[in-house]
Amino acid sequence: MRRVFITGGASGIGRETVNRFWEGGDHLIVIDRPTLEETELSFQFNERLTYISADVTAKESREMIQKEIDLGIDVLVNNAGVTRDATCLKMEEADWDLVLDVNLKAVFMLSKMAATQMKDQGTGVILNAASVVAHNGNFGQANYVASKAGLIGLTKTLAKELGKYGIRVNAVAPGFIATAMVKKMPEKVIAMMEGKTPLARMGKPSDIAKAYEFLASDNASFITGTCLNVDGGIII
C-alpha cells in the first residue's frame, strides 16, 4: 500500500485528491491546519488515514511530519497554498512573506524531508501545485505569481537533482478551478475567465486530482520535471 502525503488535504483540490487516492487503495497522510474534528475527513475515513493538524510553515510541525516520513513516503503532493491579493503598490510585506512561505518555502522544506527518505527507498514521486498564472503573470497577484513561478523552477531543479535516485518531480498548473479560493474572486472576473476558456467552463477539483493521480502512477514513469497545465486551454 503506497503512503501518499497530501498537504492542504482538508478542502478544495486537496480534499478531492485525498478522495481519489483513497479510492485507489492508498494510505493517506493528510497535513492541514484544522483539527481532524473540524474537517469532514474523520466521518468518511477511519482507516488508511493519518491526519496531521499542522501549519506547513511552522518549524514545530516538522517533527510530527518527519515521524510519518520516517515510516515511508511514496508520494508527496504539495497542494497547500494561499492567496493574499493586492496590486504591488498596495501589497503589504507581511502578505508577500506569507504567500512565499506557504506556497514556496514550505514546499522546499517538505520536499527536502521527503526526498531524503525517498533516496533511501530508491523511489518516490513529488508533485507540486503551480498555477497557470505563473506563465504570464496576473494582475493583483505579484506574491502568488512569484511563488508559483518559483515553484515551477524548483520542480525542474529537483527533477534534475533527484532523478538519479528514482525520484520523479512534477508540477500541475491548474487554471480556474471551482474551489473556495476562486469563489472569493469577483463574479465578473470569474465570468470573464470562463469566457476565455476554450472548454468554456471552470475546472472541477476532480480535474486536478486526476492529473495528480496520473503523475503519481506508473503510467507517468518517464515523466519528470514537467509542468502539466490542467486549465481547459485558457492560456493557449
Ligand SMILES: NC(=O)c1ccc[n+]([C@@H]2O[C@H](COP(=O)([O-])OP(=O)(O)OC[C@H]3O[C@@H](n4cnc5c(N)ncnc54)[C@H](O)[C@@H]3O)[C@@H](O)[C@H]2O)c1
Ligand atoms: N482553485 C484554483 O483555481 C487554483 C488555481 C491554480 C492553482 N491552485 C492551487 O491549488 C492548490 C489548492 O487550491 P484550492 O483552490 O483547493 O485552495 P483551498 O483554499 O480550497 O485549499 C487550500 C488548503 O490548503 C490549506 N493550507 C493553507 N495554508 C496552509 C498551511 N500554512 N499549512 C497547512 N495547510 C494550509 C488550507 O487550510 C486548505 O485546506 C493551491 O496551492 C492553489 O494555489 C488553485
